Amino acid sequence: MRYEADAARISHERLNDEVIIINVETGAYYSGSGIFADLWSALMEGASDLEIVQHFEGSHSGEANSIRADVRDVIGQLIAKGLLSEAPERSSPAALSLPDVPGASWSTPSFAEYTDMWDLIQLDPIHEVSEAGWPFAPPKDAG
Amino acid sequence: MKDSVSFLSAVKRQAEQVCASRHARREIAIGTATIRLAYCASESSRSLDAFPLKEAGPASWSLCAWDGVSAGRLPPPRPWGDTAHEPLGIVKQFTNVRQRCAYDLHTQSLIVADLEARSAFIWYPDIAALPTWAHASPFRIPISWALAEQKLQMVHGAAVAHGGGAALLCGAGGSGKSTTALAAALGGFGYLGDDYCAIDSAGLEVHMVYRTAKVLPSTLRLLPGLRTWIVNADRMNEEKGIIFLGPEHVKLVTSAPLKCLLLPRLAADGVPRIVAASRADAIHALLPSTIGGLMGGTASTPGHILRLASRLPAFHLELGPDMDRVLELIGTTLEGRP
Numbered sequence: 001m002r003y004e005a006d007a008a009r010i011s012h013e014r015l016n017d018e019v020i021i022i023n024v025e026t027g028a029y030y031s032g033s034g035i036f037a038d039l040w041s042a043l044m045e046g047a048s049d050l051e052i053v054q055h056f057e058g059s060h061s062g063e064a065n066s067i068r069a070d071v072r073d074v075i076g077q078l079i080a081k082g083l084l085s086e087a088p089e090r091s092s093p094a095a096l097s098l099p100d101v102p103g104a105s106w107s108t109p110s111f112a113e114y115t116d117m118w119d120l121i122q123l124d125p126i127h128e129v130s131e132a133g134w135p136f137a138p139p140k141d142a143g
Numbered sequence: 144m145k146d147s148v149s150f151l152s153a154v155k156r157q158a159e160q161v162c163a164s165r166h167a168r169r170e171i172a173i174g175t176a177t178i179r180l181a182y183c184a185s186e187s188s189r190s191l192d193a194f195p196l197k198e199a200g201p202a203s204w205s206l207c208a209w210d211g212v213s214a215g216r217l218p219p220p221r222p223w224g225d226t227a228h229e230p231l232g233i234v235k236q237f238t239n240v241r242q243r244c245a246y247d248l249h250t251q252s253l254i255v256a257d258l259e260a261r262s263a264f265i266w267y268p269d270i271a272a273l274p275t276w277a278h279a280s281p282f283r284i285p286i287s288w289a290l291a292e293q294k295l296q297m298v299h300g301a302a303v304a305h306g307g308g309a310a311l312l313c314g315a316g317g318s319g320k321s322t323t324a325l326a327a328a329l330g331g332f333g334y335l336g337d338d339y340c341a342i343d344s345a346g347l348e349v350h351m352v353y354r355t356a357k358v359l360p361s362t363l364r365l366l367p368g369l370r371t372w373i374v375n376a377d378r379m380n381e382e383k384g385i386i387f388l389g390p391e392h393v394k395l396v397t398s399a400p401l402k403c404l405l406l407p408r409l410a411a412d413g414v415p416r417i418v419a420a421s422r423a424d425a426i427h428a429l430l431p432s433t434i435g436g437l438m439g440g441t442a443s444t445p446g447h448i449l450r451l452a453s454r455l456p457a458f459h460l461e462l463g464p465d466m467d468r469v470l471e472l473i474g475t476t477l478e479g480r481p
Contacts (some may be wrong), residue, residue: 008235011439013446020426020449024231024439029430031423114427 002048003075004087014041017099021083021111030083032111035060038098039074039109045097046090049075055096062106070108081113146222147237150244153219154255158207158264161216166209167191170199173341174350174398176293177202178286183209184270189374190281192387195351197397204289205262206282210270218253218266221246232284232438245284245438250277254284263288275375275385279355280339286352287437295341295350296440296447299432302340302349304333305477308402309349311340311451312460313428319407319462322362323469329366330470333396334388339436344450347401354395358384365466402477403456404429410461415468417476418459425457 005012005021012021019037021030032040035056042052049071056067078084166183171194179202182191190208211217227234228246237244245254250273256263263285267273287297301312301324312320321337328334337357341350358369360379370376372392373384388395406420406428420428430448434440458476462469 007442008238011442011445013449015446015449015453018422018449018453020430020445022430022434022439022445024233024434027230027435029434029445031426112423114431 002046002087002090002092003043003079003084004046004090005044005084010083012040012044023082026082026115028081028113028115030081030111030113032109034109035107036074036109036111038101039071040078041098042096043075043078043084045093046087047093047096051092051096055098056106059098059101060104060106066108067106070106074109074111147239147242147244150219150222150237151242151255151257154253154264154266155257155262157216157219158209161209162207169194170202171195172197172199172397173286173290173352174293174295174343174348176204176290176295176341178289179205180282181205181207183207189387190270190278193279193281193353193355195354195397196390196395197351203261203293206265206285206289207262208265208267208270208282210267212269212271221253231435243288247284247438256285256288258288258292261289261292274382275378276357276383279357279385279387280353283339283436284438288441290341291441291443294345294443295343296444297339297341297352297433297437298429298448298451299338299436300340300429301337302335302351302399302401303327303473304335304396304399305474307400308477309333309335309396309399310403310405310473310477311342311349311401311429311455312405312407313425314407315428315432318428319409319460321357322359322365323405323407323460323462323473325356325358325362325366325369326466327470327473328388328393329368330466331394332470332473333399334393335396335399342401342447342451344447344454347451347454348398349401350398351396354388356386356388358386360384365464401451401455402479403458404451405458405460405473405476407460407462410463413463414461415463415465415472416461417472418461420457420459422452422457424459425452425455428457 009025018033019040053068053071161183162181166181169180169191171178177199223234232245234244241259243256251268253266301320302309303324324337335351339352341352372386404425
């Protein structure tokens, strides 16, 4: 299966080893690096889950079963979070433009999720903050 | 699509009619972006005073703002439902590569942009009734769209300059950005803004968007000299105090090279210090509140913030009551010796 991100809801950018994905509809953002960034880039290029597994099996040393399971698990998480949807009509990319990683070992790809944006939106405008903010001392138990 | 085009056309027609009557006009410059503002309100407003004092060249964008207090100035009926703007404000069904429609819940304003024509329109129910903060950071959303077209990103952050370089102070509301920026400005640093600035992540520059500042009572206790500059001092029990800063107050700087990102936070022991911050810290200090405050930003927003966090050193600026020490730390960090 191939996948896509809904451009109206999902902004994403990769810079060097790191990728950031923003779901502007739910107010959450996600960041990851290394294998996760490569996996996301491959998905955005239109590679199928099988093509991605084949790529990682060639580029990383590791158990083929683990690679297959990890890739499918992460894709499942991305779908569950509304970042990806199936796009069977997409065609296979001519070649994946992923960085060379000579001698790399496989490790389970992971990403961080940040969901506090919605709270910030609710606070806006004028960023209502407590009168007890800086420059007052923090509560005694703060540290 | 047809509804979308006809709504945009109707808004543009009304804007042209309104602007045919008496209106205030001003060209503003933010970095390389120049925007022609036409402002049609029932009474004069301070909104136009919020922008940088900088000579503007030919406008690359136009923005028309008006309100509905006079007859015939209601916007065309919206062709979408009550909740179509949720959650961030963008009306997705009427937003595409050619136009953007949004509703700002906080000012109850309708925002429509014709991206191809580089023009935007913003309608308020009653401009005179807007809270003071709205006049201190006017037209934030359409201006952020105009900046994006010039490869600039509006960010939620304060900025101060010293020795030929500037620091961008990033963090959520209440982290100390405004107070630090004002204290620095009073201490002789250049002032580029306390809440929203524009950044060029390729050229590593920061630009002033508004020459205003927000003041909490707690800031006033620390910086009592600000009191006489506040334009709404009589309403500070209801809203934040607002200052429109001029060259008679502080050294205003419209653009400066960016040298570092500073992430203010309260020092647990009250002793100011600088602590190295990770790239992830910097992204988290800058991204959520920028995205949240700009209705999701634009497609280029994540790239700008990633580049900024990757190319600039970031530090936690741990704050305490010793303001002189805080300013000394900012100065030495900008000089490259934190």
